[in-house]
Amino acid sequence: MQIDLHGYNLAEAIExxxxxxxxxxxxxxxxxEIVHGFHRGQVLQTHFTSYAFKQEMQRIGIQIQYDPASSDEGFSVFTMTALAHHIPHQKTYIGR
Incomplete structure (x- = not known):
């Protein structure tokens, strides 16, 4: 799955x-694959490659692994695995 985050602020992007x-x-x-852009996407890139993002994903029942070999300055690639204690995530941001 590819998600293009151009035009999103950090809160919208996370949601x-x-x-x-x-x-x-x-x-x-x-x-x-998270497309965050490079110049103006650095805030998003920094967040989505951080430990905090990994923890957020674990809270919603997904184990992620960042793949730096497949990533670039403008996008980040991860592999995802559902955790056994999965708790369904409810969408609170109504947008795009």
Missing amino acids: DVCWRATEAVQSGDHVL
């Missing part, structure tokens, strides 16, 4: 990524 990643894992998709 959308969590929601869509949950849907993807439930449907059997285990690759997540």
